[in-house]
Amino acid sequence: MKPLENDTFLRACLRQPTDYTPVWLMRQAGRYLPEYRASRARAGSFLALCKSPELATEVTLQPLERFPLDAAILFSDILTVPDAMGLGLYFADGEGPKFERPLRDEAAIQALAVPDMAKLRYVFDAVSSIRTALDGRVPLIGFSGSPFTLACYMIEGGGSDTFSRVKTMLYDRPDLLHHILDINAQAVAAYLNEQIAAGAQAVQIFDTWGGALAAGKYQEFSLAYMRRVISLLRREAEGRRVPVIVFTKGGGVWLEEIADCGCDVVGLDWTVDLADARRRVGAKVALQGNLDPNALFASPAAIQREVANLLAQTSGTGHIFNLGHGISQFTDPEHVAVLVDAVHGQKTYCTAA
Ligand code: CP3
Numbered sequence: 001m002k003p004l005e006n007d008t009f010l011r012a013c014l015r016q017p018t019d020y021t022p023v024w025l026m027r028q029a030g031r032y033l034p035e036y037r038a039s040r041a042r043a044g045s046f047l048a049l050c051k052s053p054e055l056a057t058e059v060t061l062q063p064l065e066r067f068p069l070d071a072a073i074l075f076s077d078i079l080t081v082p083d084a085m086g087l088g089l090y091f092a093d094g095e096g097p098k099f100e101r102p103l104r105d106e107a108a109i110q111a112l113a114v115p116d117m118a119k120l121r122y123v124f125d126a127v128s129s130i131r132t133a134l135d136g137r138v139p140l141i142g143f144s145g146s147p148f149t150l151a152c153y154m155i156e157g158g159g160s161d162t163f164s165r166v167k168t169m170l171y172d173r174p175d176l177l178h179h180i181l182d183i184n185a186q187a188v189a190a191y192l193n194e195q196i197a198a199g200a201q202a203v204q205i206f207d208t209w210g211g212a213l214a215a216g217k218y219q220e221f222s223l224a225y226m227r228r229v230i231s232l233l234r235r236e237a238e239g240r241r242v243p244v245i246v247f248t249k250g251g252g253v254w255l256e257e258i259a260d261c262g263c264d265v266v267g268l269d270w271t272v273d274l275a276d277a278r279r280r281v282g283a284k285v286a287l288q289g290n291l292d293p294n295a296l297f298a299s300p301a302a303i304q305r306e307v308a309n310l311l312a313q314t315s316g317t318g319h320i321f322n323l324g325h326g327i328s329q330f331t332d333p334e335h336v337a338v339l340v341d342a343v344h345g346q347k348t349y350c351t352a353a
Contacts, residue, residue: 001199001238002136009071010139013202013243013265015286015318021311022070023343024141025336026247027326028063029075033333035062046091050076056126057133064138066333067340070320071138071202074130074195076123078145078206081187082154084115095158102157109176114187117194124198131199142200144192146207146248147184147229148222151177154184163212170221177221185225189232196234196242204245204267205229211250211269218254223261230262245288249325252277259285270324274313286318291339293323296331300338307342 004010009022030036039059043049050056060075079097083089088100103109117124130140145153153159155166169177192203210222230244247267251258258266259281268277268289277287295306310321321343327336 001131004139004201005136006070006138009320010201010240010243012318012320013245013286014241015283017317021314021316021319021321021343021346023321023340024069024071024073025063025323025327025339026073028069028073029059030327031329032327032331032336033062033066046077047089050080050126051122053122053125053129056122057129060126060130060140061133063336064134067337068344069138069340071141072130072134073141073204074123074127074143074200076126076143078143078150078208079153080120080123081115081144081184081191082150084119085112085154085187086115087154097153098158099154103154103180104157106176109180112180112183114183114190117190120191120194123191124194127195127198127200139201140199141202141204141245142192142195143204143206144188144195144229146205146210146222146246147181147188147225148213149207149209150184150188151180152209152212154180163209170217181221181225185228186232189229192229193232193234196237199237200242201237201240202243202245203233204247205263207246207248207251210248215253218248218251219257222248223254223257226263227261243286247288255280265320267322268324272324274310274319278314283318286320287314288320288322290322290324293325293328293331296323296327296335296339300335303335303338304342307339308346311343311346 008018011018012022036059039055040049043055056075060072064072079089090098092098152163152166205226207222210218213222226246235242243264245265245267246258246263249269252272255277265286265288268287270290270292272290291306
């Protein structure tokens with residue numbers, strides 16, 4: 001493998017000095033890019049795109065051809081893992097992800113098992129193919145859903161506004177939910193370790209729904225299992241540390257505890273003040289985030305102002321610029337170019353803190 005030309009992102013993850021603040025965007029490859037929509041049309045569906053290492057490589061690189069981003073993220077989905085567990089993932093048009101066989105009874109829950117990683121070969125093949133295509137330009141981020149966020153989809157059978165089935169199980173049969181989470185944690189750890197073995201240089205755990213949990217329940221049903229996953233991860237590859245990023249959307253109230261779960265980086269949504277977050281976590285972790293994705297709908301001048309405001313809240317070191325959640329499909333790609341230039345244009349030299 002060629003040595004990395006741009007390791008700014010990896011250095012920032014470890015709170016090492018960098019020349020500028022690195023930037024990547026959650027969902028940077030996706031529907032807001034016309035070239036993504038063309039690739040998806042050629043593939044026939046989103047899942048076909050995910051399952052073809054060649055096409056997954058193509059769409060992973062698309063945003064990097066347009067914008068000087070500091071990292072690539074594997075094009076895939078968090079729901080590949082429950083799909084490999086046999087739940088039957090499909091995407092109904094305009095309705096988001098669904099499972100043919102959600103976990104609806106105790107027998108199904110007791111039968112749940114860590115999937116054979118060979119079923120996810122297409123993901124690991126995509127990782128190695130992307131590494132080859134990147135040719136050392138920027139690092140590649142691998143990812144997984146958190147055990148709890150995966151459980152939400154596995155139990156509800158799709159997206160949910162209320163999580164009524166998950167919450168019912170949590171309060172009535174916590175033993176069953178713990179059983180699912182235990183299997184999920186083992187599966188997620190194996191899945192991430194295979195991505196790292198295939199060439200992922202950092203990994204992010206997406207805990208999209210952890211923030212829906214009550215105080216105390218977050219720690220018991222989401223954070224504890226992310227901690228378990230992290231404890232099982234291989235943390236070095238190709239002679240470098242493989243940083244782990246934990247992103248709990250809505251996790252701002254629990255920052256101190258999240259920063260203590262063994263991760264290198266805490267991802268922040270847009271409700272958190274960056275300077276306040278730094279005061280709360282101290283020097284323990286790097287911070288990633290946290291522009292409101294909807295700020296990208298505003299004018300270039302407003303985007304530049306918001307970027308400057310966010311960067312003024314950091315000391316530079318140990319900050320990776322990102323959105324507070326995934327980019328909207330209705331975003332104008334020109335506005336993304338403005339954002340990336342604005343971040344790179346703020347040459348606040350980042351010294352060790
Ligand atoms: O960030 C990236 O560019 C990498 C690719 C990526 C996708 N999904 C591609 C995708 C990543 C990291 C994900 C993670 C993911 N998937 C999460 C966690 C992050 C988050 O956004 O909270 C979740 C909850 C999922 C499950 C999922 N997949 C949902 C809810 C949807 C529907 C989204 C919607 O807006 O309709 C998907 C589909 C999906 N995953 C798309 C993409 C580009 C859109 C599919 C399409 O082309 O129609």
